[in-house]
Amino acid sequence: MLELAILGLLQEAPMHGYELRKELTAKLGAIRAAISYGSLYPTLRRLQAAGWITEAAETPATAEEVPALTSRRGRVVYTITAEGKERFAQLIAQTGPETYGDTGFGVHFAFFARTDRATRLRILEGRRRTIEERREGLRDMLGRAAERLDAYTLELQRHGLEACEREVRWLEELIANERSGRAPTVPQDGTAGGRREDNSPPPPGESRKERP
Amino acid sequence: MLELAILGLLQEAPMHGYELRKELTAKLGAIRAAISYGSLYPTLRRLQAAGWITEAAETPATAEEVPALTSRRGRVVYTITAEGKERFAQLIAQTGPETYGDTGFGVHFAFFARTDRATRLRILEGRRRTIEERREGLRDMLGRAAERLDAYTLELQRHGLEACEREVRWLEELIANERSGRAPTVPQDGTAGGRREDNSPPPPGESRKERP
DNA sequence: GTGCGATGTATCGGTCCGATACATCGTGGT
């Protein structure tokens, strides 16, 4: 999951570790607390070894800014490679059980702007299926096995059930939205500052549909 | 977390691994999918080594029920020890940052029937604090940094924000309920003799509302 | 002038998951 997220973020701009973590936290803040350096750095190492990204010590900068006495050491900047972009496209397109779990779904969803519509629909429907099953499990529990559990556990289940119902409704809405063609999609590639023109994979058109 | 959950469940009755997993899944179904054997068995081994539980191969059963031709092999039954109960009491009473995270809070909450009211309140308030902070982070993101994120990511944040708001409301309700006094606590130590009797702890949610 | 929080890189031990292997039992289909 981290691999996917890192590759996705580095496609917008090269970054160093600290920055990456902040962006990661911003983008995934709704689904997980904060990425630990204990996972981030080893993963970066792994990605570098696999050739998906390259790391370069940030130093020169034409040497005219700072007299190099207080040279910024450290500050390793990671850049995605062409193979890395391929890898990302492959990861983002493939769906499976782990795509429908809480974390997996969240990460995939966060990169929906870089996902083609067919895949988006597959993921949304798979997630809905998963949540519906969880919901049924909780309903059964609250129905049949209620007397075996104490009041607090029941309250927890009830709250969980409600969350499932809400999420299913949310997903229905998103699915309907996708099908109807007007998806909330701002293609948004890394060109914000007017540099690094790169073809965002298949950003399904119909851009610019602001939500109320 | 698993340690706490296992100790808590074994306090209700001795069980073997498979059964334990099922009960665990039932009790924690609202917060996590299913406990993997890859965590369960090593944890049981660890608990046994620490002396919190004892394991015994289930076999004899007075030999009058089944002719022993189809002897059930395997079937290791785990029983909590006195030290294990102490350990559980210690774990359930101590609060900290990890108690307020999604999983930690869920597990603690699931055993609120075995937790004293002061601790329950501390946990509920700590959790509320944590969620409020997450909520504020999401609000800031949706306010200030909105233009930096694509529509899908924003939608994810919005959904997460809503979930936070709902949970805070839920927690407020639970806290008010705890404070209002009707919470017998039920220390509930030995469970000598009969299982199956339901010394029902406090009722957290009273009259539930029907949905509009 | 100094303490302190943000920035920054990095490792280590430990928890937990997913895949896998293997064995038994009862049930129902062919």
Add this chain to the structure above:
DNA sequence: ACCACGATGTATCGGACCGATACATCGCAC
């Protein structure tokens, strides 16, 4: 009569991720 299949049951292995920790620099407020 046979056997396929799902539930029951125990167990291990590699890998992903976290939490704590260590260390160094920078700018700023007191």
